[in-house]
Amino acid sequence: MLVTGKDILVPARAGKYGVGAFNTNNMEITQAIIHTAEKLRSPVIVQMSEGAIKYGGQDLANIVKDLATRATVPVALHLDHGSSYESCLKAIKMGFTSVMIDASHHPFEENVAETRRVVEAAHIMGISVEAELGRLGGIEEHIVVDEKDAFLTDPEEAVQFIEQTGTDYLAIAIGTSHGAYKGKGRPYIDQARIARIGELTTIPLVAHGSSGVPAEITRRFREAGGEIGDAVGIADDDLREACQHGIAKVNVDTDLRLASTVGIREVLKNTPKEFDPRKIFGLAREVMSQIVEHKMGVLGSVGKA
């Protein structure tokens, strides 16, 4: 059933488990996410970035809404990294049940003001809101935040921000970053910071940049002709621990991008005579489903629906 993000995340925070928020850009990705959630009896969030909306538009949003509505587990359709009040309202008009207003690159007061505007409008329409405080490293679609400017979230500021905005859930900067290169060796996750913020707050917390970039996937990616540097993602144990301290929404995009590309590259490489799109996209769907299954197991959301 199609529900709001809050319907899914409040129980997750209370139950100390994480719920995967997986980005989609087409039908096969959406099927891998939602069918796996049904198979594992797991709630799930399907999210579209502004880039995905530009690419798939209402067509893609309708595919997600239809699968979500017919799903036998709770599914929310979430706008990822909404860059403005207008973008959030447009997404709500498209049928999104959860929106992120990402004003984290603005000074605190401006972030509060922009977030409040979205919260007021979204709540009138029964839609829940994600905001962000602090700055991830890495590349956030429209913002390149280089290492030195990456500000981790201040716990006391988070309390103020939540009180002043009324946001339903909060993305915090805790060491993660977007993309396949999250650091050298094991990326640093500030577990003490998460625990502190978790102690001081009660709303669900969000971890962006949570792809694990599994070695098996990067090995297959190279093996099938892909080129990728020494990519590394967030360790499963670090995600498990973060969910014990208040992280309830866990964003994953890169792992699905890599998995779908592995599937397509392997079909093209191993069966050069193949040109049936069902075969070419079918393996990608299968590899992505395995990634979604693994992540749900790590986060503890299996059987929670």
Ligand SMILES: O=C(COP(=O)(O)O)N(O)CCCCO
């Ligand atoms: O936090 C994330 C996903 O992070 P990751 O790149 O670790 O999958 N997102 O918000 C997805 C959009 C960013 C581009 O990947």
Ligand code: NA
């Ligand atoms: Na941001």
Ligand SMILES: [Zn+2]
């Ligand atoms: Zn993100």
